[in-house]
Amino acid sequence: MATQQETAEARQHSGVGFVQTQLATLFVPPHWLKLAGGGELGPIQVAYETYGELTPAKDNAIFICHALTGDAHAAGYYEDDDEKAKPGWWDDLIGPGRTLDTDKYFVICANVLGGCQGTTGPGSINPETNQQYRLNFPFITVGDIVEVHSALTRHLGIDQLLAVIGGSLGGMQVLEWAARFPDQLRSAICLASAAQLSAQGIAFNAVGRRAIKTDPEYKDGEYETGAGPRYGLALARMIAHITYLSDQSIEMKFGRRLQDHDTFTYEMLPEVEFQVESYLHYQGKRFVERFDANSYLYLTRAMDYFDLESQYGSLTNALGKTDARFLIASYDSDWLFTTTQSKEILRALIECGKHVSFIELKSPFGHDSFLIEIEQLQNMITPFLEQAYQSRLMESAQKT
Amino acid sequence: MATQQETAEARQHSGVGFVQTQLATLFVPPHWLKLAGGGELGPIQVAYETYGELTPAKDNAIFICHALTGDAHAAGYYEDDDEKAKPGWWDDLIGPGRTLDTDKYFVICANVLGGCQGTTGPGSINPETNQQYRLNFPFITVGDIVEVHSALTRHLGIDQLLAVIGGSLGGMQVLEWAARFPDQLRSAICLASAAQLSAQGIAFNAVGRRAIKTDPEYKDGEYETGAGPRYGLALARMIAHITYLSDQSIEMKFGRRLQDHDTFTYEMLPEVEFQVESYLHYQGKRFVERFDANSYLYLTRAMDYFDLESQYGSLTNALGKTDARFLIASYDSDWLFTTTQSKEILRALIECGKHVSFIELKSPFGHDSFLIEIEQLQNMITPFLEQAYQSRLMESAQKT
Known part of the structure; x- marks a missing residue:
């Protein structure tokens, strides 16, 4: 049996090893976040984790948008985890030599606004009352969530992300991001998601x-x-x-x-x-x-x-402003976010002349496939990101 | 606007008109019902309705098995219904000239054992304690439900039913009936159902x-x-x-x-x-x-x-003993009881050389289709019943 120290060392050397959740305080009054549903919110604390190193040019960042009940802990272990603790929720994809290769990329994952894993949400203290917000928390939209992600990205000094990636509600954030901040992303990966529920x-x-x-x-x-x-x-x-x-x-x-x-x-x-x-x-x-x-x-x-079409008038209006390359994937056994819904996104992207790849992946695991079928994601995402990375390098070389 | 009397007359003349729920007391001790899960139960009150007239030869009876939350009130109105009351749950199928043609057939529908619409169930008074059974009610199976239906049929003087018909849990009862009392039915119609959940x-x-x-x-x-x-x-x-x-x-x-x-x-x-x-x-x-x-x-x-296969060793064992003709139908949009499940029943019936018709009906209404898509049922069930009826008449003629 491995000693505790050996276990700790093994953990430290597998994937990204030990990680820490960090906190940023954004939208400090009077710079409140203006919410889509009216009202404003601030300050907003954001819990996030990063893996890998940001290049001096700050051009290698990938932002992961988590799903409904996920959190910022996408990879690695916490030092105080007990032996049986599982690593972050997408650990198999993140680390040196892995798909989100931390030898090349700077990977960010943040808990969503309204969540309960460190980012400001209904369980947080309302500074005006010194009580928890609870149902006094303002109504939030996927747009508001993305506003906070985007602000965190700028807070980290990053003007443009190499990629934004997410599945399910995370995929909705990816689409919203492309619509709301079209210049802030070079590529977008939307898994098992839809332009509307x-x-x-x-x-x-x-x-x-x-x-x-x-x-x-x-x-x-x-x-x-x-x-x-x-x-x-x-x-x-x-x-x-x-x-x-x-x-x-x-x-x-x-x-x-x-x-x-x-x-x-x-x-x-x-x-x-x-x-x-x-x-x-x-x-x-x-x-x-x-x-x-x-x-x-x-x-x-x-x-x-969330309804990109009603919000922006049409899907092509929503997705037409970005130059990002898209990768859209659905799963044949997913009946919550169906292939038909992914194809609606695909159709809109083709209609507005975007660069888009689409695949319906075969898997028996339903909607959860994007958390389970790691090898499929590796095979698909690794070259897609590599392409984005190389095109970014070429662009930099041309400029100099 | 129609007067109350006009409404009442219209109701009386449409379909089966006014109906009454009847009560039978069966399994009177010491003739308790022996339950599949052990223990015994009696007396058992059964709430049922009949539409049409039983022939002197008692050879024109059709038994309807209702679904999970249905009741014996399959057709017509109660005289004390208010004007807005809906007719019985399958009214469109039952009445003079309708699919279950009350000019020809004697139609029976009974509330299931364990139910709460007149048949003995957990809300009934336990004669031993003078209290409601509640959770002291014994565990019941689809087999026990069918035992009671079968006993009611005999109570009405009927040796053999022209047909047993049901959808969903009702279809399970149809299959169980064919397995448990193979000689008691001449034909069986199983809609949107399965040999196991x-x-x-x-x-x-x-x-x-x-x-x-x-x-x-x-x-x-x-x-x-x-x-x-x-x-x-x-x-x-x-x-x-x-x-x-x-x-x-x-x-x-x-x-x-x-x-x-x-x-x-x-x-x-x-x-x-x-x-x-x-x-x-x-x-x-x-x-x-x-x-x-x-x-x-x-x-x-x-x-x-309910699991016909584990209960009888195999589906062919379960369904092999009856000479009943089968009509099996599934709905393409039904994801609770799928076409694949209906085909398992079909395969078993073919394997043991039974006469079986199968159809996957197209409908957008999912599992509820068997309660909604009346025209499809009419087109399919009317000739199937007519065939059973004619074969019964021919058989009688040969005997005399």
């Missing part, structure tokens, strides 16, 4: 929010930190979790296998009879330990509201 | 049950009649309801349209922003008015447990 997606989000709001412990959002609507939030996660998997992947992983018996108990009271039930309960319980119910309400609403 | 189906049911059980008003099933886990039961229904619709039908019906405004409110507090949210809340609320939470737990568990 489907009505079915809104329906599932609505039920999740309802589960939270009808839990008596929700108390109209005025629950104490650490307390709150545990059951409601767990339910919301369980519902959402099913939508992240495919029928096929649930079948493969659990089928109709029973949890604790070889045969049916034929009893009503065992809460859990099938493995898939047990798994969902576990997912719900684990989620409650790491996520805030009010944040969940705000972020799912932002996701529901 | 998929793991994804179990997952959605598990979340629904969790919503009920974690509602503090559930009180481990000991809630008062009329009270109970209103929010939890509504949530369970909202989740299930999404699975009954297709992505496409939600898109067609609601899209991303807003409920009360032309533009986003950009506020967290309006509970409802999109029409689809409002619709789901309404569905949940309406369901709570008519359904019992404990019944929902028992019936979804029975659905989860």
Whole structure:
């Protein structure tokens, strides 16, 4: 068995090793962030991590936009993690020699506005009242989230990103970024996402929010930190979790296998009879330990509201201003963000003459594929980024 | 405007007109029903309706098996219904000259065992304790439900049914009936169903049950009649309801349209922003008015447990003993009970040399199609029943 020191050393030398979350304070009054839904917010604290080194020309930065319940911890370990701790959520993609190659690129990932993992959100203290914002937190949109990401990028001294990359709600941020700050990105990678959430997606989000709001412990959002609507939030996660998997992947992983018996108990009271039930309960319980119910309400609403077409008049209006190269990928078993939706983005980009690559990837894992099918991402993203990197180098060489 | 009397007359003359729910008391001790999961139950009250007349030869009976939350009221109106009341849930199919032609057939529909619409279930009084059964109600299976249907059929003096027909959980009952009482049916119509619930189906049911059980008003099933886990039961229904619709039908019906405004409110507090949210809340609320939470737990568990293959060793073992002719239909947009699942039934029936017709119907309405796409059902079921009817007549003629 490895000693603790050996484990620590192994961690330090695999991928990006030990990492630290950093904090930036942006939009300090009177430079409030003007919100899309009206009102203004500031100061805004942003939790972010970076991996690799920024070049002196500051031209090698890649920004990762995380999905609904993700965080800034995309790669590596924290020094105080216990041995069993998992590395950051996209660790396999990030590090020396990996797809987001930290020998070449400077990789940034930041917790979204409205989140609960270090960036200002409904659980943060409102400086005006010295109380948590809770439901007094202003309504936020994907546009507002991207405003903060963009400001963080400038705060780090970066005028233009080599790439912005994200899946699901992260992909929505990528599209919004291209629409809102067309000159700030050289390339954009949008995975398992859409220019607007489907009505079915809104329906599932609505039920999740309802589960939270009808839990008596929700108390109209005025629950104490650490307390709150545990059951409601767990339910919301369980519902959402099913939508992240495919029928096929649930079948493969659990089928109709029973949890604790070889045969049916034929009893009503065992809460859990099938493995898939047990798994969902576990997912719900684990989620409650790491996520805030009010944040969940705000972020799912932002996701529901996201509609590039209605916001910019048309998809071509939204995506026509940037010169970024696009890589769009969908997964054949993803029924929450379908290939049809990715193709709408593709069509708009082609219509306005953009450079775009599109692929429908085969995977049994449904919407979660972009977090699981690492090899596909490696094969696809590595050369795409390399191309962006080389074109940037050539451009610099021509200038000098 | 029609007078009340005119409305009443119109109702009386359309379809089957006014109907009454009848009650039968079966399995009177010591003739208890022996349950598949162990234990016994009796007496069992069954609520049922019949439409049309039974022939003296008692050879024209069709039994309708209802789905999860259905009831015995498949057609017609009750005399004390208010003007706005809807007719029975399959009214368009049942009546003189209709597909289930009450000029020719004697149509029976009974509320399932474990239900809450008149048949003995967890909300019924346990004669041993004079209290509601609640969670002391024994575990029931689809097999037990069919035992009661079968007993009701015999109680009505009918040895053999011309047809048994049902969709979803009703289709499961049809399959179980063919396996358990192979000589009791001449034909079987199984719509939007499966020989076992998929793991994804179990997952959605598990979340629904969790919503009920974690509602503090559930009180481990000991809630008062009329009270109970209103929010939890509504949530369970909202989740299930999404699975009954297709992505496409939600898109067609609601899209991303807003409920009360032309533009986003950009506020967290309006509970409802999109029409689809409002619709789901309404569905949940309406369901709570008519359904019992404990019944929902028992019936979804029975659905989860249903597995013809594991119960009978193989599908061919289960379906090989009957001489009934089968009609199997699935819907292309149904993702809860897929065409693949219907084809498994088809394959087994072909393998054991049965007479079977199969069709995948095109419809945008998802799993609910069998309740909505009446014309397709008419075109398909009318000739299938006519064939069964004629073959029965020929058989009788040969005998005499």
